[in-house]
Amino acid sequence: NGDSRRPGQLFPLDSNGKAEDDFSKAGVTAKLRLSKTEARIGTLQPKLPVVNFNDGRLLPQLFDGGQVTSAEIDNLTLIAGQLEHTKTRASSDDVGLRIAGAASVGGVQADSNQFRYAGADYKVSKDLLLQYYYGNLEDFYKQHFLGLTHTWAIGPGALKTDLRYFHSDSDGKNGSVAGRAEGYRGQGEITAANTVSGTEVDNDTWSALLTYTLGGHALSGGYQQVSGDSAFPFLNQGDGSTAYLITDRQIGKFLSAGERTWLAEYSYDFAKLGAPGLKAFITYLSGDDIDAVGGDRQEWERDFRLDYSLQSGALKGLGFSWRNASLRGNTTANDQDENRFIVSYTLTLL
Numbered sequence: 001n002g003d004s005r006r007p008g009q010l011f012p013l014d015s016n017g018k019a020e021d022d023f024s025k026a027g028v029t030a031k032l033r034l035s036k037t038e039a040r041i042g043t044l045q046p047k048l049p050v051v052n053f054n055d056g057r058l059l060p061q062l063f064d065g066g067q068v069t070s071a072e073i074d075n076l077t078l079i080a081g082q083l084e085h086t087k088t089r090a091s092s093d094d095v096g097l098r099i100a101g102a103a104s105v106g107g108v109q110a111d112s113n114q115f116r117y118a119g120a121d122y123k124v125s126k127d128l129l130l131q132y133y134y135g136n137l138e139d140f141y142k143q144h145f146l147g148l149t150h151t152w153a154i155g156p157g158a159l160k161t162d163l164r165y166f167h168s169d170s171d172g173k174n175g176s177v178a179g180r181a182e183g184y185r186g187q188g189e190i191t192a193a194n195t196v197s198g199t200e201v202d203n204d205t206w207s208a209l210l211t212y213t214l215g216g217h218a219l220s221g222g223y224q225q226v227s228g229d230s231a232f233p234f235l236n237q238g239d240g241s242t243a244y245l246i247t248d249r250q251i252g253k254f255l256s257a258g259e260r261t262w263l264a265e266y267s268y269d270f271a272k273l274g275a276p277g278l279k280a281f282i283t284y285l286s287g288d289d290i291d292a293v294g295g296d297r298q299e300w301e302r303d304f305r306l307d308y309s310l311q312s313g314a315l316k317g318l319g320f321s322w323r324n325a326s327l328r329g330n331t332t333a334n335d336q337d338e339n340r341f342i343v344s345y346t347l348t349l350l
Contacts (some may be wrong), residue, residue, distance in 0.1 A: 015262045025092040027062050037279040050117050050135030052242040057089040092108040093266045099140050100236045101198050103183035110183030118184040139184050140170035141201040141233045157214035168233050187231040190292035203228040209246045216272035222246050222263035223316045225290040250325040251336050252301045258291035265287040281305040299329025319344040
């Protein structure tokens, strides 16, 4: 293992700030299954509305904890768990859990080793799914989530509706002036010094995304509103993490305090033209009304993605993805341009 004192963008950084030549990480998970209920303890990679692991680098983010999933009742899935640590995507060390805005005070990082969550997925019909989830990061925030996804056949195509609502408020130390002085802070408005102020968690975020699919074409339009005095809170260790938002894209997340975002996306599956495995996507997001001293700020992002996977032969499943993105705005982030080329392959062992 490399020395992972500080995560970098791609690799851990050693004490002189240089990237390590190599690093690795591993996890072990114990599983116990009884009827339609499964318990897991050890390394977890949850993909849930209130906690979502990040796989945006070569080695994905890992969490340490336990989770129980039950499907004893038809069409109803119940989930509950607790997380205590994480290995971030650019580190091999276990670190505590925190949100964006959390600070180090007197050399001590404000974090938590208790994130509890529970939720339910209820499949009303083959076309309608209802969700409720609750998450609580001790000393930072409590969060409720309501979700609805529905697919409606319209003529030769289909319209998918994706509705999401989060309500988040403070927990423990984040709710007091003394606690926030210890570093247990969320992110508030942009200051005159072009930094983000620390604040108490106070947030409501809702979004709607509509996608119409016809043949190989898919056209999406969406809107998201962030309200309250703070940005949207979620588990974020500072070197890459995923929020369950329609606006979490290649570079930006569009979740600042007060931000409202419009989204448009078009994709095409070239299988309809005789090229199975080839898909293209283009996305544009525009966010404004970001809370800031001296006037609201704004930002936009444009993403382009081209994917191809082999459909047959000895290397069936080998995938290639080129992703290009540009982010512009007058927020605290600098203008960014980014290209990624990803080669992936899934090997089935059992």
